[in-house]
Amino acid sequence: MEGKLEEAAAVTNKTIKLKKIILIVCVFAFANSFAQTAQDTTKVYKKRVLETTEVDFLTSYYAQDGDNAAVSGGIGTEELTDITGTFVVSIPLNDDDVLTIDAGVSAYTSASSSNVDPFDDDSPADPFQASSGASSSDTWANLTGSYSHSSDDRNDIWSAKIAISSEYDYFSVGVGGSYTKLFNEKNTELSVNTNVYIDTWNSIYPSELRPFGENGNGLNNSLFTQNTITGNTNYTPRFNEFQDEGRNSYSLGLGFSQILHKNLQGSLALDFVQQQGLLSTPFQRVYFGDVADSFIDNFQLADAIERLPDSRLKVAVGGRLNWYVNEILSVRTFYRYYYDDWGINSNTASIEVPIKITGKFTLYPSYRFYNQTAADYFRPYEGALTTDEFYTSDYDLSEYTANQFGFGISYTDIFAKAHIWKLGLKTIDLKFYQYDRDTSFSSSIITAGFNFVMD
Known part of the structure; x- marks a missing residue:
């Protein structure tokens, strides 16, 4: 048992x-x-980086004027108009990856650049009048493709891009990449980006200098035999064609962003740009003060073309501070200090105050201040001497102060009720800027942006 x-x-x-x-x-x-x-x-x-395909159409109309054209040695009209159209298509490849294609075309007409050859029509040549020749207009085209990848936790973002652009006198290829790291519950952000651009000029020289280039026949050219030179009739310019027409640009950018308060965000940026190669603009004239003037009609013949060093280092450091005051008002501020080894130092300060007037409409008044010192090589009209090694009469490199006032309006349709084909209209942005220097230069630009989402 x-x-x-x-x-x-x-x-x-x-x-x-x-x-x-x-x-x-x-x-x-x-x-x-x-x-x-x-x-x-x-x-x-898992939340997708981009929920659906987005299409942006951007367009602008730009106009400028002034009396210090670099094409005609620091005098003459700077009149120019430009119309630009750009399509940006962002395509989500999966939850983490986005492909973006950016294609743009810009068409301009320029009274200033028309005077690269001021003798190509029947009118008397004059630096303050436009010529009707081929250089009076041109088209610039650009195509950029970029790819970005985000980690599962969205704290790491990598991107790479390649860009191609072309105009009548240059061709450019660029590659770049960036890395962004978010931490501290996404309240802190660090970023680094780098770009390399390889440019090739197709040098276009002032028409009166071309006969003095390689294989030219000097004063025996038809330009001089068929026109009368007044003033100094013994016209002997200083001119040599550029042998190296390449230009390389390398940039490195570092960024830091921090949410300081639920209503306050700040950021800092440090940028370096190194350029090497042909940094002179081949068709920009220079007049020497110690050489007697020569003319055809009312147009002064160039003594030389712009000559600048073949290297340039640029450094810029700046910061932003954005304050969300309330659901109606925000304040966005920006400051940047810039200097380079050509002797330019500049300050930029701006403020924008978005005002939300309804759930869909926001106003954007803005102001931007800028000043800079002159480059070491800047010379005004007839300020250069034959003993100078480098010289330019481009007023973009002169000392000046500028003010820009802007105003914009934005329409936002979160639910994209308006449609064009299969695209829902998400936002519309319209902006106008008026820019004035304390020289004779002024410009204005109207921009429009339309953001669509694919249904």
């Missing part, structure tokens, strides 16, 4: 152990199943 009881107890123990094993296996199986389900749920419900 006792043996039977021991045997029954052993069976019972085995049964209990078996049940425990089965229970443990079930627990592990359930845990594994739960973990797998959680992972699957994460995969299914």
Whole structure:
């Protein structure tokens, strides 16, 4: 009897152990199943970087005028108009990756650049009048493709891009990349970006200098035999064609952004640009103060073309401070200090005050201040001397102060009720800027941007 009881107890123990094993296996199986389900749920419900394809159409009309054209040696009209159109298409490849294609075309007409050859029509040549020649207009085209990848937690973002642009006198290829790191619950952001641009000029020289270039016939050229030179009739310019028409630009940018308060965000940026190669603009004239003037009609013949060093280092450091005052008003401020090894130092300060007047409309009044010192090589009209090694009469490199006033309005349709084909209209931005220097230069620009989302 006792043996039977021991045997029954052993069976019972085995049964209990078996049940425990089965229970443990079930627990592990359930845990594994739960973990797998959680992972699957994460995969299914992970927020996409870009929910759907977005299309932006950007356009602008720009006009400028002034009396210090670099094409005609620091005097003459700077009149120019430009119309630009750009399409930007952002395509989500999956939850983490976005491909962006940016294609733009810019067409301009320029009274200033028309005077690269002021003698190509029947009108008397004059630096303050436009010529009707081929250089009076041109088209610039650009195509940029970029790819970005975000980590699962959205704290790491990598991007790469390639760009191609072309105009009548140059061709450019660029590559670049960036890395952004977010931490401190996404309240802090660090970024680094770098770009390399390889440019090739197709040098276009002032028409009166071309006969003095390689294989030219000097004053025996038809330009001089068919027109009368007045003033100094012994016209002997200083002119040599550029042998190296390449230009390389390398840039490195560092950024830091911090949310300082629920209503306050600040950021800092440090940028370096190194340029090497042909940094002179081949068709910009220079007049020497120690050489007698020569003319055809009312146009003074160039003594030389712009000559600048073949390297330039640029450094800029700046910061932004954005304050969300309330649901109606925000304040965005910016400051940047810039200097380069050509002797230019500049300050830029701006403020924009978005005012939300309704749930869909926001106003954007803005102001921007800028000043700079002159480059070491800047010379005004007839300020250069034949003893100078480098010289330019480009007033973009002169000392000046500028003010820009702007105003914009934005329309936002969060639910994209308005449609064009399969695209829902998400936002419209219209802005106007008026820019004035304390020289004779002024410009204005109207921009429009339309953001669509694919249904």
